Amino acid sequence: MSTSATxxxxxxxxxxxxxxxxxxxxxxxxxxxxAPGQFFGFLGPNGAGKSxxxxxxxxxxxxxxxRMQILGIDLTQDSVEVKRQIGVVPEGMALFGRLTGxxxxxxxxxxxxxxxxxxxxxxxxxLDFMQLVDQPxxxxxxxxxxMQKKLALAAAVIHGPKILFLDEPxxxxxxxxxxxxxxxxxxxxxxxxxxxxxxxxxxxxxRLCSHVAIIHRGQLVAQGSLEELRAGVEAQAAAALTxxxxxxxxxxxxxxxxxxxxxxxIFLRIVGGTRRADQELSWLG
Amino acid sequence: MAGLTVSPLxxxxxxxxxxxxxxxxxNSLRTIRGRMExxxxxxxxLGFGMGAIVGSVGLGATAWYFISSGRVDWLPVLLWPVFLFxxxxxxxxxxxxxNVDSSNLLRFPLTFPSYxxxxxxxxxxxxxxxxxxxxxxxLAIGIAWASPALFLTAAPVLLLFAIFNILLARMFFTWVxxxxxxxxxxxxxxxxxxFVVISFQFIGPLVRHFGNxxxxxxxxxxxxxxxxxRLLPPGVAAQAIAHSLRGEYAFALGxxxxxxxxxxxxLWLLNLRLRAQYRGENLSExxxxxxxPVAKQQIRLGWNIPGVPGPVSAVLEKEIHYLSRxxxxxxxxxxxxxxxxxxxxxxxxxxxxxxxxxxxSDLAFPIGAAYTLLILTNLVYNSLGADAAxxxxxxxxxxxxxxxxxxxxxxxxxxLAVEMVLVWAxxxxxxxxxxxxxxxxxxxxxxxxxxxxxxxxxxxxxxTPKKVDLAALGRQRASQVTAxxxxxxxxxxxxxxxxxxxxxxxxxxxxxxxxxxxxxxAIAIVIYFLVLNRIDAIVLQRRExxxxxxxxx
Numbered sequence: 021m022s023t024s025a026t027x028x029x030x031x032x033x034x035x036x037x038x039x040x041x042x043x044x045x046x047x048x049x050x051x052x053x054x055a056p057g058q059f060f061g062f063l064g065p066n067g068a069g070k071s072x073x074x075x076x077x078x079x080x081x082x083x084x085x086x087r088m089q090i091l092g093i094d095l096t097q098d099s100v101e102v103k104r105q106i107g108v109v110p111e112g113m114a115l116f117g118r119l120t121g122x123x124x125x126x127x128x129x130x131x132x133x134x135x136x137x138x139x140x141x142x143x144x145x146x147l148d149f150m151q152l153v154d155q156p157x158x159x160x161x162x163x164x165x166x167m168q169k170k171l172a173l174a175a176a177v178i179h180g181p182k183i184l185f186l187d188e189p190x191x192x193x194x195x196x197x198x199x200x201x202x203x204x205x206x207x208x209x210x211x212x213x214x215x216x217x218x219x220x221x222x223x224x225x226x227r228l229c230s231h232v233a234i235i236h237r238g239q240l241v242a243q244g245s246l247e248e249l250r251a252g253v254e255a256q257a258a259a260a261l262t263x264x265x266x267x268x269x270x271x272x273x274x275x276x277x278x279x280x281x282x283x284x285x286i287f288l289r290i291v292g293g294t295r296r297a298d299q300e301l302s303w304l305g
Numbered sequence: 306m307a308g309l310t311v312s313p314l315x316x317x318x319x320x321x322x323x324x325x326x327x328x329x330x331x332n333s334l335r336t337i338r339g340r341m342e343x344x345x346x347x348x349x350x351l352g353f354g355m356g357a358i359v360g361s362v363g364l365g366a367t368a369w370y371f372i373s374s375g376r377v378d379w380l381p382v383l384l385w386p387v388f389l390f391x392x393x394x395x396x397x398x399x400x401x402x403x404n405v406d407s408s409n410l411l412r413f414p415l416t417f418p419s420y421x422x423x424x425x426x427x428x429x430x431x432x433x434x435x436x437x438x439x440x441x442x443x444l445a446i447g448i449a450w451a452s453p454a455l456f457l458t459a460a461p462v463l464l465l466f467a468i469f470n471i472l473l474a475r476m477f478f479t480w481v482x483x484x485x486x487x488x489x490x491x492x493x494x495x496x497x498x499x500f501v502v503i504s505f506q507f508i509g510p511l512v513r514h515f516g517n518x519x520x521x522x523x524x525x526x527x528x529x530x531x532x533x534x535r536l537l538p539p540g541v542a543a544q545a546i547a548h549s550l551r552g553e554y555a556f557a558l559g560x561x562x563x564x565x566x567x568x569x570x571x572l573w574l575l576n577l578r579l580r581a582q583y584r585g586e587n588l589s590e591x592x593x594x595x596x597x598p599v600a601k602q603q604i605r606l607g608w609n610i611p612g613v614p615g616p617v618s619a620v621l622e623k624e625i626h627y628l629s630r631x632x633x634x635x636x637x638x639x640x641x642x643x644x645x646x647x648x649x650x651x652x653x654x655x656x657x658x659x660x661x662x663x664x665x666s667d668l669a670f671p672i673g674a675a676y677t678l679l680i681l682t683n684l685v686y687n688s689l690g691a692d693a694a695x696x697x698x699x700x701x702x703x704x705x706x707x708x709x710x711x712x713x714x715x716x717x718x719x720x721l722a723v724e725m726v727l728v729w730a731x732x733x734x735x736x737x738x739x740x741x742x743x744x745x746x747x748x749x750x751x752x753x754x755x756x757x758x759x760x761x762x763x764x765x766x767x768x769t770p771k772k773v774d775l776a777a778l779g780r781q782r783a784s785q786v787t788a789x790x791x792x793x794x795x796x797x798x799x800x801x802x803x804x805x806x807x808x809x810x811x812x813x814x815x816x817x818x819x820x821x822x823x824x825x826x827a828i829a830i831v832i833y834f835l836v837l838n839r840i841d842a843i844v845l846q847r848r849e850x851x852x853x854x855x856x857x858x
Contacts, residue, residue, distance in 0.1 A: 079701060080700050080701065115695060118627045129607075131620075132702065132704070136615075140605065159630070
């Protein structure tokens with residue numbers, strides 16, 4: 021992470037953020053810092069604590085302990101003010117199935133305090149941009165999964181949030197819709213917004229995000245710009261190569277000489293997710 | 306249908322499907338919700354069981370009577386209801402449930418005969434098949450009781466009639482599956498079903514009303530329809546039995562052959578449809594809507610209600626949209642007027658002109674109003690249930706739950722106000738306009754009860770929410786805890802209201818009750834706002850449980 025960004029008031033910061041579900045520690049001592057204007061990717065294997073973290077950051081889940089600040093405001097102290105500044109596409113998309121797309125966006129706009137005419141104007145623009153104008157009378161419940169994702173994203177941005185939280189925004193979205201979403205998110209970044217997204221599609225994260233954090237078994241195991249993470253992993257790899265018997269640990273995820281490590285390779289190195297396929301499922305044709 | 310020999314592979318597949326269904330059932334018992342569901346199904350099973358037994362005995366006794374009194378030509382009167390129930394009930398019931406896409410089985414290496422058998426076997430495990438079969442069994446026993454010799458010919462006819470019904474029901478489903486796959490179709494069917502159910506309430510009064518007069522048009526229609534009826538399956542089955550009773554065995558055989566032909570034709574149509582599905586056509590997938598060029602959409606401005614904050618009116622608008630699109634809810638809202646109608650046409654003890662309320666017509670309005678409030682409690686006590694995953698939006702939006710619940714309460718109050726006007730109009734037209742003191746006492750009493758119910762409803766909506774589907778029949782029920790607490794609150798409110806009326810009657814001034822109700826309402830309003838002011842803190846404590854319950858699949 022660049023020094024100037026860390027000194028400026030962070031868009032998102034957490035201190036010792038912890039969440040327990042009974043005996044299970046889903047998130048432990050997470051200290052996140054996201055600078056304003058960053059496109060931040062939050063990665064981790066299944067069950068690592070990504071969704072739990074994003075739920076806590078957006079007010080959907082209470083932390084067991086720790087602090088969270090959004091744009092310098094403590095989320096637990098003034099949650100309403102924080103919610104005015106953020107837009108969220110949660111895991112379940114938070115849609116109202118028995119409304120039409122335009123009714124839903126209009127409703128969301130007014131709940132965020134937009135006046136009637138602004139809400140209606142932005143609704144029309146967003147429906148047009150997201151290519152959701154084809155079926156004006158269709159209920160949200162009858163939309164395809166991709167259309168629902170686009171509508172959820174439109175609802176998350178209708179009030180012009182300063183920070184956008186997206187939980188798996190590209191899951192189940194076709195290439196055309198995905199392209200629309202990506203261009204919209206990049207435009208938001210260009211205009212100074214901060215985006216915090218979780219995704220399993222590492223290629224998308226690599227292409228969009230300037231900064232990344234990786235959570236594994238509830239703990240933050242890496243955080244920084246892509247270059248910083250790459251440099252760190254390459255340094256570790258170089259050290260490992262000099263050690264006896266180490267090359268097999270790098271295995272298939274090692275880049276060819278002169279090539280840069282991809283985010284997937286970085287991710288696999290950090291979370292240690294490689295497995296030797298030749299040892300298992302020998303009966304597979 | 307060649308190659309129906311059961312190979313070990315097919316046996317394995319059958320047992321695997323049976324096992325997985327059993328496993329699904331066992332797994333459903335892991336949660337309290339699942340166990341409650343089983344209990345509810347147990348009650349439903351009991352209901353169907355009773356229907357099957359009572360129907361079976363009734364049909365058997367009537368068949369015995371027809372045969373022993375020489376009225377064998379009346380047998381179609383018994384076979385037609387069985388046939389209609391068997392065919393229409395499954396389609397109506399599909400409005401209650403999502404259809405299982407049986408084409409999922411096709412990814413496994415099933416042969417067509419085994420696929421065909423699985424569809425027939427598992428598709429037939431429904432109440433209509435069980436009840437229809439039992440009814441026919443009762444009918445057969447009744448016939449055998451009256452004429453043991455006739456049983457030998459009646460039994461195969463009724464067995465064939467049962468097979469025909471099973472095949473026809475399956476065939477019917479495979480042809481309407483695509484239509485039923487559409488949410489809108491299911492909803493239309495659901496509302497139609499409700500109208501059918503309610504129309505039964507009027508059969509008695511209408512029969513009493515028209516029963517004594519001769520109906521030449523009806524008689525003429527019956528005479529015209531008789532020859533056609535004899536050619537249709539229930540008529541053919543009845544003819545086969547009637548002919549054999551009269552010793553006309555050639556005709557009986559002819560009728561039996563015709564019934565066989567019907568069964569074979571249905572089998573062929575079913576085979577045709579299932580074979581298409583086996584080849585890859587998805588019968589339960591609704592056709593994609595064709596979309597023409599769309600003009601730029603005009604977005605309507607949101608509602609502007611003077612004096613009401615924007616978010617509250619936005620919630621009100623959203624709630625009205627939800628209610629206006631919920632067939633079952635709209636239907637229940639019509640019920641108070643329907644109940645008054647039923648009371649009006651049901652005979653009283655001594656005076657049938659005024660119906661059940663003939664001697665107390667002043668009570669029509671209070672009764673209708675109380676009933677209105679009662680049916681509204683289902684919405685009030687689980688006001689977040691229909692929002693489902695949308696509850697997450699309320700938690701991430703910068704609006705306090707105080708305002709959200711106020712918007713919902715305002716909706717419920719508006720609905721009640723409209724309903725009260727309808728009930729007043731209905732009571733005035735069917736009986737007579739209620740006197741001023743009763744009108745006043747009713748309005749103030751209902752207002753007090755409404756405030757109490759809104760207060761309790763807000764708390765229960767947060768403490769025991771349950772995901773409901775306003776569009777699907779039978780999926781509007783609140784949780785068991787809510788139902789129990791609601792019952793207690795209604796009893797307490799009713800008790801207080803009765804007490805107020807008793808005091809007023811003791812002093813021979815009904816308007817005294819209105820004063821008591823106003824005082825009670827004032828106390829209730831204070832409590833309402835106290836609860837509303839605390840609701841955000843309560844919601845914050847309950848948010849995980851609320852999201853978990855309302856976002857579940």
